[in-house]
Amino acid sequence: MSPLAKELFYLLHTGNLHSGESLAQHFGVTRQAIWKAINELKTGALVETIGRQGYRALYSYIPLSREAILSTLNESLVDNVITLIDVTSTNEEIAKLPLTKALVMVSEMQTNGRGRNGKVWISPLARNLYFSMRIQFKAQALANLTSFSPALGIALVEYLQSKNIPAKIKWPNDIWVNGAKLAGILIETSAKSEHEVEMIIGIGLNNHPLADDNLAQNKATSIYEISGEAFDRNALIADIIQLISNLRDQYEAFTPPNIVELWNKNSALYQQKIRLFSPNREIIGTEIGIADNGALLIQHEDGSIQNYFSGELSLRAYA
Numbered sequence: 364m365s366p367l368a369k370e371l372f373y374l375l376h377t378g379n380l381h382s383g384e385s386l387a388q389h390f391g392v393t394r395q396a397i398w399k400a401i402n403e404l405k406t407g408a409l410v411e412t413i414g415r416q417g418y419r420a421l422y423s424y425i426p427l428s429r430e431a432i433l434s435t436l437n438e439s440l441v442d443n444v445i446t447l448i449d450v451t452s453t454n455e456e457i458a459k460l461p462l463t464k465a466l467v468m469v470s471e472m473q474t475n476g477r478g479r480n481g482k483v484w485i486s487p488l489a490r491n492l493y494f495s496m497r498i499q500f501k502a503q504a505l506a507n508l509t510s511f512s513p514a515l516g517i518a519l520v521e522y523l524q525s526k527n528i529p530a531k532i533k534w535p536n537d538i539w540v541n542g543a544k545l546a547g548i549l550i551e552t553s554a555k556s557e558h559e560v561e562m563i564i565g566i567g568l569n570n571h572p573l574a575d576d577n578l579a580q581n582k583a584t585s586i587y588e589i590s591g592e593a594f595d596r597n598a599l600i601a602d603i604i605q606l607i608s609n610l611r612d613q614y615e616a617f618t619p620p621n622i623v624e625l626w627n628k629n630s631a632l633y634q635q636k637i638r639l640f641s642p643n644r645e646i647i648g649t650e651i652g653i654a655d656n657g658a659l660l661i662q663h664e665d666g667s668i669q670n671y672f673s674g675e676l677s678l679r680a681y682a
């Protein structure tokens with residue numbers, strides 16, 4: 364994004380109308396330059412032209428702010444929080460940085476957002492949360508970490524419920540509300556040395572009105588669509604950092620949460636007939652819970668029970 368489009372992004376966040384003339388004067392550039400920069404924001408479905416009167420954002424938004432995020436956080440939780448306007452993928456870029464203890468990267472948009480199983484994560488400007496946090500565990504914690512992904516999904520679901528969002532988890536860690544996807548989590552784990560394991564946790568959460576392409580491609584929902592008001596993403600980010608840090612501490616202390624119990628309360632498809640898809644077969648059965656190592660328990664039609672691990676599998680309600 365050009366430097367002028369970035370400046371306009373911050374100026375337009377209130378949703379007020381600005382004439383091309385006043386913007387040109389404000390930035391000391393031509394109206395043509397303003398028009399070009401506005402068009403960059405239009406590709407992000409952020410700005411509209413109001414006849415001959417000027418331009419305004421389609422909705423008001425609070426830009427990401429490092430200071431606002433850090434202001435409510437205990438300093439010892441993160442080494443740094445990096446806020447960007449555009450990036451290929453926060454998961455991809457955060458992996459390239461040197462890590463000390465914990466690092467966070469958030470962006471207003473992603474040009475190559477990544478979902479699970481090689482899918483694309485549509486990431487339009489200012490609408491949503493695109494969050495990555497990079498943390499470390501001692502190698503001894505590795506054996507337990509297979510359950511970290513559903514444990515984080517459950518923690519996020521319970522957090523959203525505390526904010527009156529009726530969220531449920533769909534295995535392995537999709538966040539659903541009323542049958543539509545609100546958020547997704549992409550976790551990438553790697554061994555850094557004999558003693559250390561590194562985890563990159565990527566979270567995408569739909570916050571503002573959905574862009575049309577998002578609706579068409581996925582059965583998606585957003586905080587705004589559910590409650591009529593978007594979250595302040597800066598406060599949300601601080602809360603998620605706290606939530607992930609607490610969970611990491613629990614795993615490091617070998618006292619992970621009891622996901623077996625928590626799952627049944629919070630699963631969107633618990634005790635329901637489901638289809639489980641793998642690249643080369645389809646399994647039909649009933650979801651009857653989760654094992655403490657994070658495997659999904661499916662009862663087949665012949666009554667037998669089998670454990671399934673995430674990998675390339677995807678789960679749907681049987682309909």
Ligand code: BTN
Nearest residue numbers: 452454477478479494547565567
């Ligand atoms: C899913 O497929 O459900 C997981 C989606 C994860 C998307 C987030 S957005 C921030 C981070 N950066 C990425 O490229 N992906 C994750």
